[in-house]
Amino acid sequence: MNILLLGSSGLIGAAVLAQLQQQGHRVCAPTSAECDLLRPTTWSPYLQQVDAIVNCVGLMSDDAVRMHTLQCEAPQALYQQAAAQGLRYVLQVSAAGADVDAKQVFLRSKGQLDAWLLSSGLKVGIVRPSLVFSPQGRSSKLFVRMAKLPHLCLPQAGQTPIQPVALNDVVAGCVQMLDTIQHGVVHAVGGEVVSLAEYVQLLRHYAWQQAPAHIHALPIGMTKAAAVLLQTVSGGLVSVDSVDMLLESRLVSVAEFAQLLGKRPQTPAQFLQAAYAQGGV
Incomplete structure (x- = not known):
């Protein structure tokens, strides 16, 4: 082909x-x-x-x-x-x-x-x-840097549920769809739902080998005001739209993606442990 x-x-x-x-x-x-x-x-x-x-x-x-x-x-x-x-x-x-x-x-x-x-x-x-993790990814690097802070202010105290997915699982799914000429929509999500706060704590543990950070609730209005200020310095990664997309994310079943891969996709703990097996960042 x-x-x-x-x-x-x-x-x-x-x-x-x-x-x-x-x-x-x-x-x-x-x-x-x-x-x-x-x-x-x-x-x-x-x-x-x-x-x-x-x-x-x-x-x-x-x-x-x-x-x-x-x-x-x-x-x-x-x-x-x-x-x-x-x-x-x-x-x-x-x-x-x-x-x-x-x-x-x-x-x-x-x-x-x-x-x-x-x-x-x-x-x-x-x-x-969904939210793709790779040690080389720009958004992942931003999350990793944020996770190093001992005190974190997160919208809704980080209780938003998310489904982070490993880059290699996304790639495997894409190649499998191409190889089998599969028609339709597949949601590429990780093997476990975690809250934003839990994800940051996992990043902190595996990337920095640090004890859990203190999480504080940041009002949505202040979060979006900060996003406006950070949009330029983050190269567009942080913006009002990106905040809204994170907070409005909808959970989907992992079953269809698991069927495509022929296995359950990695959980955040699994892909972060693999990424930082040599001792962190």
Whole structure:
């Protein structure tokens, strides 16, 4: 199968590329300059004799128009042209909470593309990862740095339930969907639900070998005010939208993802213990 991989410089995209290459797939992974989704003339040459497209492109930005174009309008046009040239399959890496009516542009644009794909007549697999952990991930590094603090102020005292998932489980799920040409939506979540506070405490234990931190409740208004101040210095990782997405996260069953993997995905304690087995950060 000839595979065109978009977004190979990102955390998930790079890991998917490495796994596909290791398995001997023929993968073309142009850079965003070589295949710019906002410039159709750059991606047209890459669609010749492509059997499958894997799209790992994602953008958290305060530029709502650019985000919607990159995550919805441009991929639609690319898929339509590729379909006319014999495209067999699309693997779309979406996001947990993606929905056509989501209030955040990031999730709304992802949800709109998902909905379009599912009604397009194309064979399509959609993976919606929860909060992804990798020692190399930008968001994971932010959580790890935060976990080092002995006192932590968290919205709702950190009681929000979340389903963190290991990067290698997400990649394994993506590759399995591609190998089996599986159609439909799969939520990639970890093997155990934990609260935000519990997750931070686990990070503190495994990454820093420290006793539990003291958790304090931070009012939602103050949390969002802090997010506004931190948006620039965090490179967009922390924003009002990212706070809302965390607090509004919905729990889903792990059964479907476990079936795809052929095993239960790792729990936070399992993947953090494996990541920091050599003694922490």
